[in-house]
Amino acid sequence: MLYMNGGKWEGNQIIQANWVSASHQSYINRNKPDQGYGYQFWTWDDKVGPRAIHLVAAVGNGDQRIFFDHANQLMVVTTAGNYNQWTIKNNTRALLMNFIYPAFLH
Secondary structure (H helix, E strand, O other): OOOOOOOEEOOEEOOOHHHHHHHOOOOEEOOOOOEEEOOOOEEEEEEEOOEEEEEEEEEEOEOEEEEEEOOOOEEEEEOOOEOOOOOOOOOHHHHHHHHHHHHHOO
């Protein structure tokens, strides 16, 4: 929640806002120009139907994820137990794109 709220918790600045912002920027380009890596966060541009979105995610083994969509004020946290299985078709990203966004954006 700190990263979603610019580093604040209950009105107190716990993490500097400029650090939170810098952490969610891309500093390393991955295999496509719209995909990057920041300070322990993966970043990419995606689409939900015709709508463009920018996502930032903390990624853990087992398909554990924290997705941040600052433009839409959406944060989604998923926990799972699919350890060392990196090619699952219906993973947490699919859950986000196929179910959460369609419900959220309508």
